Amino acid sequence: MATTITDGVKVSVETVYQPEYSNPMNDHFMFAYKVTIENMGDYAVRLLSRHWYIFDSNGAKREVEGEGVVGMQPIIEPGNVHEYVSGCNLKTDMGSMKGEYQMERMVDRSLFNVQIPEFYLIASYRLN
Template sequence: MVEQITKGIRISVTSHFEGTFYKEQQINFAFGYNITIENQSPHSVQLLSRHWEILDALNIMEIVDGKGVIGQQPILQPGELHTYSSGCLLSAPFGAMRGYYTMTNFTTGNTFKVRIPTFKLHSPFALN
């Protein structure tokens, strides 16, 4: 597990290999990840959007931007958690992801970025 705290928001990430499959005559490596967002600040906040940088071992980077996470823009009161699972496909058996969430603080009205720490994606057979 990797963790990062930004402005009182803790992001915890675990990842796992889900398998391989062929799509359009190309092998794909499927990975899943679980993210917990914990509001350790004294303020109510809302997750507005996400930004991902997905890099595989072949040096191919994919940028993904979008509203919320898995169709939700959760509001977190102080001490609350939001956990979700998602996944990605790589063209190589290992890579990494990193990014940030854009959130708003309901007390101040300000938006701010919360860093998602870099986490590795790797298939068991690709490790020494």
């Protein structure tokens, strides 16, 4: 699990290779990832947007930006956690992702960025 803390917001990511949705013969490798966002600060925060950097082991790089996560812009109260699961496809059986969330402090509407730690997407058969 990869974890980082930025301005009192802890982000942890776990990954799993999904062979049932992958097709290696066509360079299609599917991964799921679970993100846990914990508000360790004193004020409620809202997750406004995400910006991902996605890397295949062949050197290809993609960027994905958008509002919220899985269609939501959750408000996370102090001491609470928001979790979600999403997925990513690669053209290789190994790669990585990292990024950032733009957050808003509800107390004063100030914006800040929270780092998403780099995590690795590796097909399970590569780990043997």
